[in-house]
Amino acid sequence: MNNTKTNAIGLQKQDYKGSPTTLCAGCGHNSISSQIITASFELGIQPEQLVKISGIGCSSKSPAYFMNRSFAFNSVHGRMPSVVSGAILANRNLIAVGISGDGDSGSIGIGQFKHSMRRNVPMVYIVENNGVYGLTKGQFSVTADKGQNLKYYGHNDLPPLDLCMEAIIADCGFVARSFAGDAKQVRPLLKAALSYNGTALLDIISPCVTFNDSKESTKSYDWVKENKDPLHDITYIPLQDEITTDYDPGETTMVTLHDGSQILLKKLDESYDPTNKMDAITALYTANNEASLLTGLIYYNPNKNSLIESENLVKEPLSHLPEEELRPSADSLRQIVSDL
Amino acid sequence: MSNTNNTTTNNLHSSNKIINDFSIQVATPNGSGSQTSNLVLLRSLFKMGIPVSGKNLFPSNIQGMPTWYTIRCSQDGYIARRDSIQIMVIMNPETAEQDILNIEPGGVCLFPEKAKYEFDRDDIIYYSMPVKRLAKESGVATSLRPYVSNMVYVGTLAFMLNIDLSEIQNALHWHFKGRQKLVDTNMAVIHSAFSWAKDNLTKSDPFEVEPANLTDGQIMLDGNLAGALGAIYGGVTVMAWYPITPSTSLADSLTKYAALLRHDENGNATYSIIQAEDELAAAGMVIGAGWAGARSMTATSGPGISLMSEFAGFGYFAEIPAVIWDVQRVGPSTGLPTRVSQGDLTACYWSSHGDTEHICLLPGNINECFEFGWKAFDIAEQYQTPVFVLSDLDLGMNNWMSKPFVYPNKPMNRGKVLTAEQVEANGFNRYLDLDGDGISYRTLPGTSHPQASYFTRGSGHNKSAKYSEDPQDYVENMQRLKLKIDGARKHLPEPILINRDNSKIGIIGFGSTDPAIIEACDRLCDNDILCNYLRIRALPLNLSVADFIKSYEKTYVIEMNIDGQLHKLLQLQFPELATRMHSSAYCDGLPLSARWIVNEIITKENSPNE
Numbered sequence: 001m002n003n004t005k006t007n008a009i010g011l012q013k014q015d016y017k018g019s020p021t022t023l024c025a026g027c028g029h030n031s032i033s034s035q036i037i038t039a040s041f042e043l044g045i046q047p048e049q050l051v052k053i054s055g056i057g058c059s060s061k062s063p064a065y066f067m068n069r070s071f072a073f074n075s076v077h078g079r080m081p082s083v084v085s086g087a088i089l090a091n092r093n094l095i096a097v098g099i100s101g102d103g104d105s106g107s108i109g110i111g112q113f114k115h116s117m118r119r120n121v122p123m124v125y126i127v128e129n130n131g132v133y134g135l136t137k138g139q140f141s142v143t144a145d146k147g148q149n150l151k152y153y154g155h156n157d158l159p160p161l162d163l164c165m166e167a168i169i170a171d172c173g174f175v176a177r178s179f180a181g182d183a184k185q186v187r188p189l190l191k192a193a194l195s196y197n198g199t200a201l202l203d204i205i206s207p208c209v210t211f212n213d214s215k216e217s218t219k220s221y222d223w224v225k226e227n228k229d230p231l232h233d234i235t236y237i238p239l240q241d242e243i244t245t246d247y248d249p250g251e252t253t254m255v256t257l258h259d260g261s262q263i264l265l266k267k268l269d270e271s272y273d274p275t276n277k278m279d280a281i282t283a284l285y286t287a288n289n290e291a292s293l294l295t296g297l298i299y300y301n302p303n304k305n306s307l308i309e310s311e312n313l314v315k316e317p318l319s320h321l322p323e324e325e326l327r328p329s330a331d332s333l334r335q336i337v338s339d340l
Numbered sequence: 341m342s343n344t345n346n347t348t349t350n351n352l353h354s355s356n357k358i359i360n361d362f363s364i365q366v367a368t369p370n371g372s373g374s375q376t377s378n379l380v381l382l383r384s385l386f387k388m389g390i391p392v393s394g395k396n397l398f399p400s401n402i403q404g405m406p407t408w409y410t411i412r413c414s415q416d417g418y419i420a421r422r423d424s425i426q427i428m429v430i431m432n433p434e435t436a437e438q439d440i441l442n443i444e445p446g447g448v449c450l451f452p453e454k455a456k457y458e459f460d461r462d463d464i465i466y467y468s469m470p471v472k473r474l475a476k477e478s479g480v481a482t483s484l485r486p487y488v489s490n491m492v493y494v495g496t497l498a499f500m501l502n503i504d505l506s507e508i509q510n511a512l513h514w515h516f517k518g519r520q521k522l523v524d525t526n527m528a529v530i531h532s533a534f535s536w537a538k539d540n541l542t543k544s545d546p547f548e549v550e551p552a553n554l555t556d557g558q559i560m561l562d563g564n565l566a567g568a569l570g571a572i573y574g575g576v577t578v579m580a581w582y583p584i585t586p587s588t589s590l591a592d593s594l595t596k597y598a599a600l601l602r603h604d605e606n607g608n609a610t611y612s613i614i615q616a617e618d619e620l621a622a623a624g625m626v627i628g629a630g631w632a633g634a635r636s637m638t639a640t641s642g643p644g645i646s647l648m649s650e651f652a653g654f655g656y657f658a659e660i661p662a663v664i665w666d667v668q669r670v671g672p673s674t675g676l677p678t679r680v681s682q683g684d685l686t687a688c689y690w691s692s693h694g695d696t697e698h699i700c701l702l703p704g705n706i707n708e709c710f711e712f713g714w715k716a717f718d719i720a721e722q723y724q725t726p727v728f729v730l731s732d733l734d735l736g737m738n739n740w741m742s743k744p745f746v747y748p749n750k751p752m753n754r755g756k757v758l759t760a761e762q763v764e765a766n767g768f769n770r771y772l773d774l775d776g777d778g779i780s781y782r783t784l785p786g787t788s789h790p791q792a793s794y795f796t797r798g799s800g801h802n803k804s805a806k807y808s809e810d811p812q813d814y815v816e817n818m819q820r821l822k823l824k825i826d827g828a829r830k831h832l833p834e835p836i837l838i839n840r841d842n843s844k845i846g847i848i849g850f851g852s853t854d855p856a857i858i859e860a861c862d863r864l865c866d867n868d869i870l871c872n873y874l875r876i877r878a879l880p881l882n883l884s885v886a887d888f889i890k891s892y893e894k895t896y897v898i899e900m901n902i903d904g905q906l907h908k909l910l911q912l913q914f915p916e917l918a919t920r921m922h923s924s925a926y927c928d929g930l931p932l933s934a935r936w937i938v939n940e941i942i943t944k945e946n947s948p949n950e
Contacts, residue, residue, distance in 0.1 A: 048792055051785045064795060064807065071785035072795040073631060076650055082624025089578045089612045090634035091786050115617040314608040318577040319633025319784055323752050325610050326575030328601040330747040333573060337744045340559035
């Protein structure tokens, strides 16, 4: 049976399960949680080594619904990135998955969203983007469509922020967009993000079935299915696997990640180069103007130092260092004092 | 009186000399480089063995606004701000008129020759100095002349007060870290000013210094450096901060000394210092790091405390260690950011929404900035809670004499942290009070055991850290938190009593007002008002404070704020003693002086209604 299958570290998929969800039936967030479970299981991640950290909102509740054996931190609105930054600095061996939403990251947390990318904090940064505040019952978020109408909050006159575009401008080195209903795309993107050395943004359109799922909304199941425009088909190839997929170098791009794993992007738009920042911004701009949803790995920069490298930290996690390494000697203090 | 040179109005005999007991104030426009001159003077006097203190009164500005630096010499070892000025050096025309009025009768006014001030006091002595000429003759580039100009008053004062020139040279050497050319250039100006004064200045004032041996073995530094060193010797691993006066130099000192002291043999750092995008993020990083096992800290001031308060409260409920330095200044954000206050006491103690009560450490001197700097981590990890350390601008940014630091006298206390093996042997419930002290055991992220993890959230959890909105769970959790914080009282730095036999009144204070209160107690004693003085060093309050208050009909609570925040906390803690406590709270942005305290207490003691 599939369920008793074990992964590279001898764990079963149930070892990656969370508590039963309390989100609405059909909520896109649940699909994302289940892809996190599958990706982590398939990659053989040690659950205790992973931290799942969130801000506030429906999306930020979801860490309770996957990977119970991982350490979780449901923190403060818009400030997940700073908590991740601190945790990763304390223990560089942790694998950080940050869970946020469009309100949490696009409004109250836009500062931390951008600054964590500027610092290149090693983390998978997932925005479960539904264009609406769910927990507070249906206010427009900063990614809501201009001109949209909602039941209680009326008409939205303001233009949306495009979080992928914001991330690229903040020099995030891994920027992807996907759709909660597209497991085939979310899963390899998640695996690639988990293998990336730095901040990897996954902006996942994740419909809110209760407040924002009318078919005119660009965050609804119907609209996305109709208007989704994938850049490529994605295959994730773990380090230890041989590449068995047939591919034509003219039609495909191989991307090698920090840990040696690779992703194979079978181009649907042949001219698209995900390592070109201006191409990425243009593609997003064009898609937004044409009212289509560009998905896939939109921008990728393999040549960035993560925060851990730029901080020149010792190999051992700071949290593990013994007193001898943390407290300089009495002699050193005497020397300092003698010069004061 | 007109602008005349070197005129004496007092015929003082040599027997009327005032030795090692006066204040010098230097008035300059800020950004003119006078800080070097002032620190060199301060250090020279200190190295001559004379007890000194230096207070920088500066504006929130880069260049051009008035700044005053006051150096107090005190043979008796008093280092509080003295609010009378005996020697005034006027280098700023803008404030000259008022500065002249501020000189004590019999005092001295030094000023650049040809200055067009109104010199209409005949109860002080005037000396003019050829500032421009000597600066020009020094041969330095025109752009550097303002800097060497300030050395003219150093040389003039050296002659006038008999300051040892070799100590001035040593102080310059120390200040410029041995860069000989800078030392030589400045020393040349000092020498020429000294020679000029020797030949031209007819000394008619009574002020002089004499070498003493009263500072032997002492060091001189500011509290922010002491706090930073304390943190380094306390094993800080993650520091996140955002620039704000007057705490910035704490982060700067930490950066400087950690770079010297905290690398492994490969040159890799055993710490990380992050300049965050704001105080919201700094607090988040500190809480995230503390959660994951770092000794984490931040340093900020009042406005930053406001921004950090949500995370501080979160840390209190989720039980995450962190150290938050508040180098207090006058509030609010655009208040008096470069002036001192003790106005954040209640803001820190009750920081955040909900029923929080934070442990606060209240250092009162440089040594305690160091000591609490390392101890704060032990306390934070022992009690698994954010710990505030409340310094202030006077303590943090001014230079103080101090006894040398004592190296931490006990091993680090990393608190109740379970290993995977301990989880395997005994199981794990994050918020279960196994020991009856309200302190539960925690695990660190990454602990490799299937039962090691837990879900961290604010207060909505049961003993196993499972989500719970059950009223009973909430109450039990809150009661445990109260038990935990309550239990800290007797283990925090205990109050310090300065006892005087037969005292009739009590004085309670905290923090940087310590030297002013000590001096005031001596003066009051001269006036037959005998006081015992208790200095509080931590919140929540040590319950023994009640015994002190009970011993006197009246206890004055002295603090640098307007509302009497400590007074109110004491009244809340000891309501049965509330009427015995009298608030003596005052804040004008300047460090408290002994004179204010003496006047305050004499007035109140003589007032029948008090």
